[in-house]
Amino acid sequence: MGREIHDIFVIGGGINGCGIARDAVGRGYSVALAEMNDFASGTSSGATKLIHGGLRYLEHYEFRLVRESLMEREILWAMAPHIIWPLRFVLPYHKGGIRPAWLIRLGLFLYDHLGGRKLLPATSVLDMRRDPAGKPLKALFAKAFEYSDGWVDDARMVVLNARDAADKGATIMPRTKVVSARRENGLWQIETTDTVTGHNDSHQARMLVNAAGPWVDHVIRSAFGQNEAHHVRLVQGSHIIVKKKFDDPRAYFFQNPDNRIIFAIPYEGDFTLIGTTDRDYTADPKDVRISEEETVYLCNAASEYFKEPVRPEDIVWTYSAVRPLYDDGASKAQEATRDYVLKLEGEGSAAPLLNVFGGKLTTYRRLSEHALEKIGAAIGVKGAPWTANSHLPGGDFPVKGYEAEVARLKRRYPFLTDSHARRLVRRYGTKAEMLLGDASGAEDLGRLFGGDLYEAEVKYLVEHEWARHGEDVLWRRTKDGLRLSKEQAQSLEEYMAAIPAMAG
Numbered sequence: 001m002g003r004e005i006h007d008i009f010v011i012g013g014g015i016n017g018c019g020i021a022r023d024a025v026g027r028g029y030s031v032a033l034a035e036m037n038d039f040a041s042g043t044s045s046g047a048t049k050l051i052h053g054g055l056r057y058l059e060h061y062e063f064r065l066v067r068e069s070l071m072e073r074e075i076l077w078a079m080a081p082h083i084i085w086p087l088r089f090v091l092p093y094h095k096g097g098i099r100p101a102w103l104i105r106l107g108l109f110l111y112d113h114l115g116g117r118k119l120l121p122a123t124s125v126l127d128m129r130r131d132p133a134g135k136p137l138k139a140l141f142a143k144a145f146e147y148s149d150g151w152v153d154d155a156r157m158v159v160l161n162a163r164d165a166a167d168k169g170a171t172i173m174p175r176t177k178v179v180s181a182r183r184e185n186g187l188w189q190i191e192t193t194d195t196v197t198g199h200n201d202s203h204q205a206r207m208l209v210n211a212a213g214p215w216v217d218h219v220i221r222s223a224f225g226q227n228e229a230h231h232v233r234l235v236q237g238s239h240i241i242v243k244k245k246f247d248d249p250r251a252y253f254f255q256n257p258d259n260r261i262i263f264a265i266p267y268e269g270d271f272t273l274i275g276t277t278d279r280d281y282t283a284d285p286k287d288v289r290i291s292e293e294e295t296v297y298l299c300n301a302a303s304e305y306f307k308e309p310v311r312p313e314d315i316v317w318t319y320s321a322v323r324p325l326y327d328d329g330a331s332k333a334q335e336a337t338r339d340y341v342l343k344l345e346g347e348g349s350a351a352p353l354l355n356v357f358g359g360k361l362t363t364y365r366r367l368s369e370h371a372l373e374k375i376g377a378a379i380g381v382k383g384a385p386w387t388a389n390s391h392l393p394g395g396d397f398p399v400k401g402y403e404a405e406v407a408r409l410k411r412r413y414p415f416l417t418d419s420h421a422r423r424l425v426r427r428y429g430t431k432a433e434m435l436l437g438d439a440s441g442a443e444d445l446g447r448l449f450g451g452d453l454y455e456a457e458v459k460y461l462v463e464h465e466w467a468r469h470g471e472d473v474l475w476r477r478t479k480d481g482l483r484l485s486k487e488q489a490q491s492l493e494e495y496m497a498a499i500p501a502m503a504g
Helices: 015-026 055-060 063-079 101-113 154-167 213-222 292-303 361-379 402-412 418-436 455-465 470-477 486-497
Strands: 005-011 031-034 084-093 124-127 143-152 171-173 176-184 187-194 200-210 232-243 251-255 261-267 271-275 315-326 340-345 353-358 448-450
Touching: 005 015, 005 187, 005 361, 015 031, 015 154, 015 353, 015 361, 031 154, 031 176, 055 063, 055 101, 063 084, 063 101, 063 143, 063 361, 084 101, 101 143, 154 171, 154 455, 154 470, 200 213, 200 361, 213 232, 213 315, 213 353, 232 292, 261 292, 271 292, 292 315, 340 361, 353 361, 402 418, 418 455, 448 455, 448 486, 455 470, 455 486, 470 486
Parallel strands: 005 031, 005 200, 031 171, 084 251, 200 353
Antiparallel strands: 084 143, 124 143, 176 187, 187 200, 232 271, 232 315, 251 261, 261 271, 315 353, 340 353
16 A cells, blocks of 8 residues: 555656656655556657647647747757757748748748747748759749758657656656546545556545546546546547658658648658648557558658659658547647647545646647646645756756767767767767766677667666666667667567666
């Protein structure tokens, strides 16, 4: 029987749950967090991986969401310059397109001036007949607009929020299912099961936060017994990864004839990411997979623009996730709001409940602050907002200091190749030295599993980031799955099965 009475018990190990847990424990609340699977194993690792204002949301008049998102871009970049960095987007234009040039200009003017842009460069206009951005595209475009947004390693952002919450005293429980939650004697009585060991436990908390993402309604129905709960609209978004289609460091924003958009983004050095789709989803979120229809759609849509067509046989990896959008009754999946909604139940009484619906990567920090406002009103205020000037673990170097940090790591460990040093700084920032320890040569890093993934890195992920399976390492903590063979991946899985889980 768990003895400690937590102030807050959070259900959900996606970006919203981990962000709320980090913010709350940093203010002095006692926090426990339970995630049924691995961190970011659902929606939070299945996004297009952008820190962006949401240019297309302007068409749906979501000005508050766009302004908040724009203001967050540089705050998040400063918080985590190892896993977040600026990216320029090229939006090709031709006469007779879906959106007239004046509308695009107006949208980009608002995008530049709605708020928060200090370091990111402003919008510019490109001559596509001369600019290198026109080289890989068909000769359809004389002009393009170029604007700024950002890129994020989404799964790492989630686990780093969880790591920081744990470092500040939160109880973090991955692979732990909430079986039931009931109000009793003015507290939440929560029953959990460890999905690995089968061990059952009990917890008490003054307040419960349901941030289970696509499963938020499922938690309301199963754990609370509210069988009619229906608050989220599940929208499937799928992406394909192909061998690199262009050498330019910029990304492309393509407007499709069906009024939908897709991005083509440089990915992990040697690849191009193409996505996303938007279609309603009604099955279990854990079973989501890219469909043949979506695969064909993305290939055909990209092929409308690139000189070299994108074919299904070019695909080296796909990923798909379900976005838990708040159900606002929009007729089309791509029109449903990306804004978040926080609903407090039991305000003014014992054992309140906060349900979190919707949200996006870019606004997770502000969502957490708004959640803490409601938590403070319900169980008493502790501390003050603090995350705007904070750093995620490893991100404590200047916002434009990535190159200097790579150089510093190479001086400290001269045996590292340039690509290896760059990858380590991109994944771990200043924590890379903690991973490498006293190594004076590659042989000190232990077994090589493939690429530049060594035993030392795997052990670090097990000991500090809750990695338990090969998939956790290859597809969430890193993207080395793109470079390891099936045999190498299997060898890693066998290695990890033989070592105990250690993170806490």
